[in-house]
Amino acid sequence: MFRRILTLLIALGSALPATAALNVFATVPEWAALVREIGGNKVSVFTATTALQDPHRIEARPSLLAQARRAQLVIATGADLEVGWLPVVLRDSGNAEIQRGRPGYFEAARWVTLIDIPAVLDRTQGDVHAAGNPHIQLDPRNLFRIGEALAARLGELDPPNAAAYVAGYQAFAVKWRNAIARWEKEATPLRGVPVLVHHQSFRYLGQWLGLKETGTLEPKPGVEPSGKHLSSLLATQQNTPARMVLRTAYQNAGPSEWMAQKAGIPAVMLPFTVGGTPEAGDLFGLFDDTIRRLLKGLN
Amino acid sequence: MVSKPLAATALVVAAFGAHAADDSDLAAIRAQIAEMKQAYEQRIAALESRLAAAEAASRNTAAPATAAPSSTPGIATAPLATAAPAEPAPVPTNRVQTAASAFNPEISLILQGQYAQMKNVPDRTITGFWPAGGHDHEGGKGISTRGFSLNHTELVFSGGIDPYWRGQAILAVQDESVEVEEAWFQSLAIGHGIGLKGGRFRSGIGYLNEQHPHQWDFANAPLMYTALFGQEASFRDDGLQLKWLAPTPMFLEFGTEVGRGANFPGTDTNKNGAGAWAAYAHVGDDLGISNSWRAGLSYLRTQSGDREAEFVDVNGLAAQGLFSGNTSTWIADFVWKWAPDGNPKYRNFKFQSEYFVRKDKGNLTCQDEEGVGNACANPVTASYDTRQSGWYAQGVYQFTPEWRAGLRYDQLDSGTQNLGANAANLAVDNYRPQRWTGMVDYSWSEFSRVRLQYAQDKSMAGLTDNQWIVQYIMSLGAHGAHKF
Structure with a gap:
């Protein structure tokens, strides 16, 4: 049976x-x-x-x-x-x-x-x-x-x-x-630009484009940003000023918006993967939009 | 970066400074300055990018073959292998592992303990329900333990055995013993949606049954599970499990189990063949991107030979009851989870509810084991036939990555208990046990959690127990992957 x-x-x-x-x-x-x-x-x-x-x-x-x-x-x-x-x-x-x-x-x-x-x-x-x-x-x-x-x-x-x-x-x-080749040309102004990141989501992007990470909003990977840690990051902003704060589409906007406002720099949400923004409809759109948003953050 | 164009500007200004500058001269100077500035900036950018490339290259020396700078890859320089390529060696890490320890299984350790404040009830039972023994932690006091205590120290070992099988063992470490909670192998290579598991395992019936206490959303199990399976709140068996997942877009799974059936509501019958069998079906799906659900129906049949319990005779004296017969348990379960955009990290809600009906059918022998002179001085064996039911429903809302709050309601119905001729000897209670439970918990990370729980427990007739529990759950080691 x-x-x-x-x-x-x-x-x-x-x-x-x-x-x-x-x-x-x-x-x-x-x-x-x-x-x-x-x-x-x-x-x-x-x-x-x-x-x-x-x-x-x-x-x-x-x-x-x-x-x-x-x-x-x-x-x-x-x-x-x-x-x-x-x-x-x-x-x-x-x-x-x-x-x-x-x-x-x-x-x-x-x-x-x-x-x-x-x-x-x-x-x-x-x-x-x-x-x-x-x-x-x-x-x-x-x-x-x-x-x-x-x-x-x-x-x-x-x-x-x-x-x-x-x-x-x-x-x-x-x-x-x-x-x-096109993206690398477009992204030339991003070389050496110091940035803060929510999580270490952009290490490979930074390596490619020459962005410099000056700090992470998360005190430790996977640990949510705390007020204390954000304040200490804000203090280091005096000596090593970052030009923008980066986060992915799925990360909470709160901490990067807070930092952006306090430090007077833009908070930039990057699509991170296909579908993260309406423009990032495929792989080409993903990088088109990522670089467009980063360049916009510089101005 | 700024100083070089400035210096250049100073030079230019100095060189032209002697002349009285007219408008055309000024325009020319401006153009020249702009040109120089641009040239310098380009050269600096080029230098920086070369520096970054050099840094990246030095980082990649451990695995030079896998570095893929943008100028070299693609079809021209890296022709596509049309034959199946061998997997490349895993990216080397800088950690030293000996060949022998590299095959160690994944190990995790669960630390769980609590502080409980409640009424002193030495042997908690649920009024109107057969007092299930179950295994007792903490020196036999289990759910009656007050004050500080350890709940559960669990050691989990798991890993692939070979390409065909995977194994897992969960050991519950207690003061004077180590108990094998689970120890099983699972098939990996049968295919066709078939999964085979053998050994000692938590049965796939119901929803909560497979979950270990550290996965529960409350500090204790629903009353229903305690009534069904005793303090362990799970039906565990030594046997075989066969599951089949249908090849349909909707999740549709069927499972059946056979086993020894030694645990409550069965007893160890030490015979050839199986003492228990179970069958279940699960169905589930997503509703849009934010909702998912699972529903199930399960049946468990166990056999008992002289299953013991303390009864009270019609005069209030202790009497022993021995049940021999079959127990059928039906469980219906439903789980619904919601998370905005399907991303549960920041906010999510989970609703779960289960309902059971259990029927005992057989004979009950009433006797006076302790010689207290009860109604069964001469043992009486008569038919025993019950139908009991119960349910619980709970909701847990996670409102930040760290905080969750939950509410649970339990209700049981002692139902019908026909004792035949023993109705003249033994007293059984008709009662509807109830309990409200609320909890708040805080998680520092996926690996640590502390919980505060309050319950108003009316599971024993005539007793309203306000119970406070503070509990911690910590896990070390391998990152566990949990079921839905």
């Missing part, structure tokens, strides 16, 4: 028609946008989070389990960004193909050089990420290596379309290289 039920369940599971397009489960919007650039209509993409959600604080909602169950490829950032929910989603999905170590699990952070790898792992230093800072998408140069590896992975999972994925990546890379 037991075996008969099992057989029936398996038969049910495999009998349901697989959709023509490759089912992709992207943890965050930037990887959804990237896989759409590469895969076009050959991929059907589900995005687990939006730009208005802190990807670290998501719960393993039933809808995420249902989507992971049907996914052929999970694209995650890794570096512990999704550690609070993705392991549960993967485990309870009953989907063998997307488990860690399988071709159906792709971790973007493995393809780039992470920065801010802590020398000492100690939670008294806040919610530190052992692998390094996971907000890798804001250095557009990282997307070459990630995109190239992703195209190869898509081809491995969907061999008939392998050439299309390669072509998709190559077309994207050409456009992307031109766009980067």
Whole structure:
């Protein structure tokens, strides 16, 4: 009886028609946008989070389990960004193909050089990420290596379309290289500009554009800004004046608005990922809008 | 940056200063100055960017192959490998780990303790309900403990066993013993939506049943769970669990379990085959971006052989009751969570409610074990048939990243209890236990929380107990991932 039920369940599971397009489960919007650039209509993409959600604080909602169950490829950032929910989603999905170590699990952070790898792992230093800072998408140069590896992975999972994925990546890379050259030119005035940040969300962006972080509104990573810490930051503003305060679309506006008002500098909300602002509709829009907002903050 | 153009301006001014300047000369000078200023600024910017690049390059020396400056990447210099590429070596870290310790499982330690102020009731029971034993912490006093105490010190070990299995063990460390709370393996590679778990685990029935006390939103469990499963407030079993997640856009999960069934409401029957089995179905989805929900229906069937409890006979004397038979428990559960834009970090609300019906069917033997001369001096065995129910509902609102407040209402109904011929010997209470609970908690981070809770507890007939609890929950080690 037991075996008969099992057989029936398996038969049910495999009998349901697989959709023509490759089912992709992207943890965050930037990887959804990237896989759409590469895969076009050959991929059907589900995005687990939006730009208005802190990807670290998501719960393993039933809808995420249902989507992971049907996914052929999970694209995650890794570096512990999704550690609070993705392991549960993967485990309870009953989907063998997307488990860690399988071709159906792709971790973007493995393809780039992470920065801010802590020398000492100690939670008294806040919610530190052992692998390094996971907000890798804001250095557009990282997307070459990630995109190239992703195209190869898509081809491995969907061999008939392998050439299309390669072509998709190559077309994207050409456009992307031109766009980067344009952004770097536009962003020249941002070189060396000192900024305050809410959380260390912009380390890769800063590294790319040459922004100088003079302080973080959070006293420790993941710890909410306190009045005491903000006051001490305001004091350091006298000696090392920052030109603006940066935050992401999902972070509370309060602390950066407070600092902006007290220090007489603009608070700049950056889209952080695709969908963070109406203008950041895709990867190109993300950086167009980021640089536009930063330049506006300078004036 | 400012001083160089200034110096240049001074030079220019000095050089031209001797002449009486007319308008055209002035314009020319201005243009020249502007040109020089621009040239200098460009050169300084170029120098700064070179410096930044050099700094970045020196940082990246640990993994030179992965550095990707904007001038080199792309199709021309990095041809795309069409064959499946090997995963690159993980980015090296500067921490030294020996090969052996690198495979250590994830370990976390939960520290939990409280201060409780309430009436002195040595053995708390719920009036009208079978006094479930359950496992007792703190030297057998459990939920009756007043003053300062440790609730729970839990050690959690988990990790991948091999590509096919994952394992987890949760040990509850107490003063003189270590209890194996959970110890199970779980399948990773069956696929088709199937999940298989084996060992000792918290059953997937209901909503709260799988959650450990440190995940609860209140300092104690709903009365319903205490009535159903004793002080541990969870049905735990040694056995097998098989779950299947349907390949549908809506979350639809079915599960079934078989096990030893040694824990209340069952007893350890030490026989071949299974002493308990369970089945459940869960359904859930999102409603828009801000709302998500899950609902479930569960059934648990357990067997008892001489399940013991203290009764009171018709004359108020202690009597022992032994139940042998089957217990069927139905649980319906519902959870709804709301967060603005689906971002629970700053504000969120959680509502949960569960309802149960439990039926005992079998025989009850009444006896006078202690020789107090009660009505069952000669043991009497008669049919025993009950139908009892209860529910709770609670809401917890997180209004800042640190603060949450919650309210819970519990109500049980002792329902019908048919004792057959023993109705002439034993007295059972008809009662509706009730409790209101309010709590406020503060979290410094995801890893530490302190809670103040007040409850007006009417779970024992004739007693209104105002209970105050201050509780802390701290977790160290691996970052846990929690279920919905």
